[in-house]
Amino acid sequence: MRRFALIAVPYAWLLALFLVPFLIVFKISLSDIALAIPPYTPTVKDGFSALIQGLDFENFVFLTTDDLYYKAYLSSLQIALISTLLTLFVGYPIAYAMARAPQEWRATLMMLVILPFWTSFLIRVYAWIGILSNEGFLNQFLLWTGMISDPLTILNTNTAVYIGIVYTYLPFMILPIYAALERMDDSLIEAAEDLGCSRLTAFWLVTIPLSRNGIIAGCFLVFIPALGEFVIPSLLGGSGTLMIGKVLFEEFFNNRDWPVASAVAVILLLILIIPIVLFQRNQQKQAEAEA
Amino acid sequence: MKRLSTFNITSLTLGFAFLYLPMLLLIIYSFNASRLVTVWAGFSTQWYGELLRDEAFLSAAWVTIKVAVMSSTVATILGTMAAYVLVNAGKFFGRTLFSGMIYAPLVMPEVITGLSLLLLFIGLGLDRGILTIVLAHTTFSMCFVSVVVSSRLVSFDRSLEEAALDLGCNRFEAFRLVTLPIIAPAVISGWLLAFTLSLDDLVIASFVSGPSSTTLPIKIWSSVRLGVTPEINALSTLMIAIVTIGVIAASLISKRSAVRAQQDAQTAERTA
Amino acid sequence: MSTPVFAPWNDPNETPLIRFKGVTKRFGDFTAIDDLTQDIYAKEFFALLGPSGCGKTTMMRMLAGFETVTKGRIELAGQDIAAVPPNQRAVNMMFQSYALFPHLSVYENIAFGLRRDKLPKDKIDARVAEMLKLTRLEKFARRKPHQISGGQRQRVALARSLAKGPKLLLLDEPLGALDKKLRQETQFELMDIQETTGTTFVIVTHDQEEAMTVASRVAVMDEGRIIQVATPDGIYETPNSVYVADFIGDVNIISGTAKANGKDQYFVDWGVNQAPILAHSERPFSEGQECHLAIRPEKISITKEKPEEAENAVQGKVLDIAYLGNLSTYHVELPGGQIIKAQTANTRRLSRRGITWEDPVWIRWNATAGVLLEH
Numbered sequence: 001m002r003r004f005a006l007i008a009v010p011y012a013w014l015l016a017l018f019l020v021p022f023l024i025v026f027k028i029s030l031s032d033i034a035l036a037i038p039p040y041t042p043t044v045k046d047g048f049s050a051l052i053q054g055l056d057f058e059n060f061v062f063l064t065t066d067d068l069y070y071k072a073y074l075s076s077l078q079i080a081l082i083s084t085l086l087t088l089f090v091g092y093p094i095a096y097a098m099a100r101a102p103q104e105w106r107a108t109l110m111m112l113v114i115l116p117f118w119t120s121f122l123i124r125v126y127a128w129i130g131i132l133s134n135e136g137f138l139n140q141f142l143l144w145t146g147m148i149s150d151p152l153t154i155l156n157t158n159t160a161v162y163i164g165i166v167y168t169y170l171p172f173m174i175l176p177i178y179a180a181l182e183r184m185d186d187s188l189i190e191a192a193e194d195l196g197c198s199r200l201t202a203f204w205l206v207t208i209p210l211s212r213n214g215i216i217a218g219c220f221l222v223f224i225p226a227l228g229e230f231v232i233p234s235l236l237g238g239s240g241t242l243m244i245g246k247v248l249f250e251e252f253f254n255n256r257d258w259p260v261a262s263a264v265a266v267i268l269l270l271i272l273i274i275p276i277v278l279f280q281r282n283q284q285k286q287a288e289a290e291a
Numbered sequence: 292m293k294r295l296s297t298f299n300i301t302s303l304t305l306g307f308a309f310l311y312l313p314m315l316l317l318i319i320y321s322f323n324a325s326r327l328v329t330v331w332a333g334f335s336t337q338w339y340g341e342l343l344r345d346e347a348f349l350s351a352a353w354v355t356i357k358v359a360v361m362s363s364t365v366a367t368i369l370g371t372m373a374a375y376v377l378v379n380a381g382k383f384f385g386r387t388l389f390s391g392m393i394y395a396p397l398v399m400p401e402v403i404t405g406l407s408l409l410l411l412f413i414g415l416g417l418d419r420g421i422l423t424i425v426l427a428h429t430t431f432s433m434c435f436v437s438v439v440v441s442s443r444l445v446s447f448d449r450s451l452e453e454a455a456l457d458l459g460c461n462r463f464e465a466f467r468l469v470t471l472p473i474i475a476p477a478v479i480s481g482w483l484l485a486f487t488l489s490l491d492d493l494v495i496a497s498f499v500s501g502p503s504s505t506t507l508p509i510k511i512w513s514s515v516r517l518g519v520t521p522e523i524n525a526l527s528t529l530m531i532a533i534v535t536i537g538v539i540a541a542s543l544i545s546k547r548s549a550v551r552a553q554q555d556a557q558t559a560e561r562t563a
Numbered sequence: 564m565s566t567p568v569f570a571p572w573n574d575p576n577e578t579p580l581i582r583f584k585g586v587t588k589r590f591g592d593f594t595a596i597d598d599l600t601q602d603i604y605a606k607e608f609f610a611l612l613g614p615s616g617c618g619k620t621t622m623m624r625m626l627a628g629f630e631t632v633t634k635g636r637i638e639l640a641g642q643d644i645a646a647v648p649p650n651q652r653a654v655n656m657m658f659q660s661y662a663l664f665p666h667l668s669v670y671e672n673i674a675f676g677l678r679r680d681k682l683p684k685d686k687i688d689a690r691v692a693e694m695l696k697l698t699r700l701e702k703f704a705r706r707k708p709h710q711i712s713g714g715q716r717q718r719v720a721l722a723r724s725l726a727k728g729p730k731l732l733l734l735d736e737p738l739g740a741l742d743k744k745l746r747q748e749t750q751f752e753l754m755d756i757q758e759t760t761g762t763t764f765v766i767v768t769h770d771q772e773e774a775m776t777v778a779s780r781v782a783v784m785d786e787g788r789i790i791q792v793a794t795p796d797g798i799y800e801t802p803n804s805v806y807v808a809d810f811i812g813d814v815n816i817i818s819g820t821a822k823a824n825g826k827d828q829y830f831v832d833w834g835v836n837q838a839p840i841l842a843h844s845e846r847p848f849s850e851g852q853e854c855h856l857a858i859r860p861e862k863i864s865i866t867k868e869k870p871e872e873a874e875n876a877v878q879g880k881v882l883d884i885a886y887l888g889n890l891s892t893y894h895v896e897l898p899g900g901q902i903i904k905a906q907t908a909n910t911r912r913l914s915r916r917g918i919t920w921e922d923p924v925w926i927r928w929n930a931t932a933g934v935l936l937e938h
Contacts, residue, residue: 228400
């Protein structure tokens with residue numbers, strides 16, 4: 001009986017506040033827009049059969065006719081992909097250096113990587129506005145050094161979005177790679193050198209393959225949230241920055257088109273399922289390899 | 292005896308400069324006398340004064356803290372239960388669905404979670420306010436709590452609980468007197484994580500909050516969209532300071548207890 | 564006609580393969596290797612033996628190229644190797660942890676070094692097959708390191724380091740991770756492989772039994788210096804110091820002062836009211852010089868009755884008996900309080916062991932049974 005209660009309470013909570021809302025999104029994505037509150041039809045009040053009959057794929061068809069949407073999906077994928085790779089290039093050397101640092105530094109370095117994660121995401125993104133704007137710190141610095149004669153336009157472009165994503169998600173990339181590299185036995189590198197590798201080939205043939213699981217995990221941990229990102233493109237991106245999270249938000253709040261917003265959400269979820277499943281598999285494989 | 296190469300020192304320096312310089316600039320310019328946020332015009336604390344006189348910010352901060360305390364507490368209870376179920380309950384009907392629902396919110400885009408919860412609350416005819424935000428935050432942060440707690444429970448020695456049962460505890464007493472004290476650090480960090488997530492959340496709160504329940508991130512968001520302001524710099528500095536002190540204090544406490552445990556072990560060795 | 568004994572170190576015409584010349588290695592303030600000079604000859608199986616921290620691993624890592632020399636030079640086949648990076652040395656190393664690449668199969672691990680040399684594929688295949696055969700691993704070529712046993716992993720590591728046909732193979736505690744029985748079997752395997760391939764082996768170990776079994780010469784090290792280099796029996800029977808005598812096997816040390824008694828004979832005064840001990844020594848001692856007699860337990864015999872015509876005989880009391888199956892060790896307390904270990908072989912299965920605890924007994928040994936040492 002107690003076991004039943006133990007299972008039932010969190011189970012019921014998640015069913016009511018996670019699964020049911022989803023089904024509602026799915027249902028509304030198949031409904032029509034209406035000038036009412038709530039602004040869609042049919043609703044439960046119309047009776048069950050009317051509820052079923054009133055549903056169609058019109059909104060999904062609409063998404064394919066207006067090129068705003070598929071462009072937004074494609075551009076989200078592109079931005080997420082590019083910024084994931086950038087995060088990898090920035091994060092790997094840091095993780096590598098952390099793993100090579102003396103033992104007594106490592107806990108402190110770890111804390112320094114995690115600390116920004118505890119501070120407000122919004123503030124960390126906001127900090128970049130002052131740096132990247134036309135009269136911001138970066139331009140002031142570059143003008144002062146004489147590297148440029150006119151201020152660069154970075155804020156409100158995709159470049160600013162890349163910088164924002166790399167900055168905010170960097171800890172997610174560093175930590176799994178660091179974990180993989182830290183476990184690695186130093187003598188493996190020595191063995192590779194002993195057998196005729198140069199430093200660089202040893203890195204390529206031994207270090208990279210052995211940190212592969214960390215790289216994959218880190219990439220997914222950045223790619224998945226970056227794909228649905230809303231705050232960064234809204235604050236740092238420009239009007240030309242199309243990201244699906246932003247489109248959904250605007251569709252919902254500015255256009256009040258709930259059915260289309262729901263359809264956008266359903267498709268975003270379908271796109272996300274692939275990387276999520278791949279990520280789960282990678283984690284499982286890693287867990288099995290360690291066992 | 293290991294020393295870092297120049298390359299490694301360079302990447303650490305650049306990496307941490309990249310991570311901390313933006314926040315450092317924010318902090319420095321919160322003490323700027325000028326309203327122009329990128330031009331230094333002398334030291335001043337006037338923006339802190341203005342911030343503390345701003346009723347809207349103060350009430351938003353109060354709402355945020357109330358929401359965070361309530362949601363993280365409920366989330367910790369539910370999340371710990373869920374973790375216990377995941378690790379110890381064995382097979383039951385719908386287990387796959389259950390673990391799926393625990394892990395899915397971790398990777399769910401916030402816009403989708405926010406949208407779906409809003410649609411639910413409207414469907415139920417629930418007025419949007421503090422209650423709806425608490426419900427929403429509890430739902431996604433309980434999943435984070437259960438991941439943190441279950442990773443500790445996996446390494447928990449079940450024979451301790453069995454020993455408690457053997458010595459006459461019922462299951463609940465065994466949990467309360469043996470399991471809970473041992474997994475307490477994980478439960479506490481789960482609570483802190485839930486608390487931070489709630490403090491931090493903008494997107495979900497934007498969907499499910501009402502006009503009377505503006506949280507601090509929503510308030511910041513509406514002023515930030517208009518550009519950089521020194522009041523927000525001051526607010527950011529305060530928030531960064533609180534978090535930094537909290538994290539450093541937590542790590543010092545855990546370090547001290549680790550050192551003490553080591554000393555105790557040594558003393559025991561010596562006196563044995 | 565007897566086969567010539569392998570002893571290139573006694574042949575003045577041999578040129579050594581490796582020469583350490585006044586090598587010093589410091590890590591900050593710590594001196595790991597202190598002005599060390601030593602030759603190692605081709606086809607030797609040379610063991611570096613000593614407690615942890617004695618510098619043996621540092622010596623090996625300098626040969627492999629992972630540590631630089633602070634002062635002095637190391638020559639390999641007549642050439643200073645200081646400037647040669649590890650990946651270009653004709654030296655390979657078998658690591659203590661084996662350092663097998665976990666993402667590569669047994670085959671790929673063994674082929675790793677050959678591929679670096681850009682050998683044609685058929686040559687690599689042939690060489691790997693040869694190595695697999697040598698180490699009896701043919702059946703496991705496709706497995707990953709975590710899918711084979713500890714003993715097999717050890718053989719993969721050996722095969723991988725031998726595949727490139729190095730002039731010199733370094734083995735860092737190669738058998739440390741194996742259990743005792745497997746270790747003993749593998750010792751003989753190592754010797755066979757060393758003989759078949761004719762490679763020079765330098766092994767680092769802290770296990771004296773292992774060093775004695777496999778090596779042609781053993782170097783006993785302490786605090787960055789080599790204390791003695793000799794063949795295993797030389798190390799055991801004629802140690803040059805109390806440290807070496809004590810490090811290798813079991814030994815009794817009796818300290819006293821020397822008094823000459825004819826050619827190569829000395830009396831050792833070792834206790835008040837005790838007859839001096841007669842000891843043979845080719846090493847000269849001056850009158851009244853402090854000296855230590857090192858004598859192995861198996862060279863001391865034990866009887867209940869007073870022996871007649873013994874060169875040295877002392878009476879004592881049995882304190883402890885350790886029955887080891889093949890041997891029995893008696894701890895005998897002498898009147899001065901010193902405890903001497905005496906060992907007898909249990910050559911008969913059923914015999915009455917006449918000596919028991921608290922029995923008064925006599926122990927005796929010959930003048931040539933022990934070694935007289937200065938320090």
